[in-house]
Amino acid sequence: MTLAASRSPGADMDEMKYDMCGAASVLGTLQAIAEIGLKLNVVGIIPTCENMPSGSATKPGDIVTSMSGQTIEILNTDAEGRLILCDALTYAAKFEPTAVIDIATLTGACVIALGHVASGLYSNQDTLAQELLAAGEQTYDRAWHMPLWDEYQPQLDSNFADIQNIGGRAGGSITAACFLSRFTKDYRWAHLDIAGTAWKSGKEKGATGRPVPLLAQYLINCVQADN
Amino acid sequence: MVGVFEGGKLSDAAQILDNAARNTLSGIIARGDMGGKIATTLLLHSVPNIPSERVLLVGLGKRDEFAARQYLDSIRATMRALFATGAKDAVLYLADLPLAGRDSAWCISQAVLAAFDMAYRFDHLKSKADKNKKAACKIRFGLMSGKSTAKQDAALTQATAIGQGMKLTKDLGNLPGNICTPSYLAQQAVALAKAHKSLKVTVLEEKDMQKLGMGSLLSVTRGTDEPAKLITLEYRGADKKQKPIVLVGKGVTFDSGGISLAGRRHG
DSSP states (O other): OBOOTTSOTTTTGGGGGGGGHHHHHHHHHHHHHHHHTOSSEEEEEEEEEEEOOSTTSOOTTEEEEOTTSOEEEESOTTOOHHHHHHHHHHHHGGGOOSEEEEEEOOBHHHHHHHTTTOEEEEESSHHHHHHHHHHHHHHTOOEEEOOOOGGGGGGGOOSSSSEESOOOSTTHHHHHHHHHHTTOTTSOEEEEEOTTTSEEOGGGOEEOOTTHHHHHHHHHHHHHHHO | OEEEETTTEEOHHHHHHHHHTTTHHHHHHHTTSOOOOTTOEEEEESOTTOSSSEEEEEEOOOGGGOOHHHHHHHHHHHHHHHHTSOOSEEEEOOTTSOBTTBOHHHHHHHHHHHHHHHHOOOOTTSSSOOTTOOOOOEEEEOOTTSSOOHHHHHHHHHHHHHHHHHHHHHHHHHSOTTTSOHHHHHHHHHHHHHHOTTEEEEEEOHHHHHHHTOHHHHHHGGGOSSOOEEEEEEEEOSOTTSOOEEEEEOEEEEEOOTTSOTTOOOO
């Protein structure tokens, strides 16, 4: 996850163990709906790895080819979440999904924008966004609808590849979502940036279990809408 | 566990208790020990004519301001106070208080989630177990209507499942990076699929991802010795012809930032 510039190097670095909270929320949600026996089909996809420096590590400036065929210039190896998500999102298409929702502790910029109260919500379809917002409101596990306008996309232009993996400090959570949107054009998609809501720092340090209530409620509502 | 509004006004359930206890509760309130301030609690023992060992008074704040947030604050205070006692059985009479914009099914759900949250501990990595560990407490919901509706029952079942799901999510999040590795997450997914017939798991290795052309994903894992995984968990709750909803969760089990070390200022 790309951290906010206000953080000093090294401080709170232990909290980067929480960078798998999106994955954990998918497992928690699937367990919950399996317990309930929800009459719905759901696929959970978890791309999981560590991001470490070493002699073989990816270097800033490296260019790689994603599963979609698009080439990516990796200008910052700390903007790694979108690099694993984009391939998982391309892979998701094989399930012919009615909707794809990714959940990620993606950017420190989202924490600056929304604090620790609301998760950042992005979507390429307003109806899906409204459904997720409603599920969050219903469970008090709330999200806030952020813009995914084309005007932000040029921040990701690269001189050497199809796209670069960071868009600068301005609107950092938005440009991260814009990056993902390049890989999700074929289906209804939403993205939840949970960098501010998945865990608490300080004396009460610990994971919150969010956004399992939002996700589970959304799925419950999908079943009710079908009936 | 019953509610008291600011100014000492008893909730309906508290009023019934007070009548049975010959005004013991209102006496205590009149003495100034419970003013009904939001999220305050007062534990009473051996209240006359009440069969339960304890009565927990919960402050609900101003009656005309009592809304979702106030309910959540008081319900969390209630659970915190309850779990500090040795009670093994408790009845909550707060879930059917009149609340603007929310029904009692919602109140039940939130009470369940608050109970899970307040009961949550992550201490199994400490070398010595907590000697003061409390026995489990069974919580029941008392409703003035006497009988629960189907909606209330569903809320209880669903919130319990969601609470357990949140517990799993918290446990995985809180586990350190040297335990919760990509392989560990994959094992957890396999365990989930073992526990539920409706779940099917597949784990792809780096060589499989290579074949799929996942050059972006694999670029992130280049610097570590821990093998990356791509886990797929398929839940089948409906006809197999029904197209699924897909949830994709980022699972970077430790993010140092790589060569651009985390926390460094970047443009």
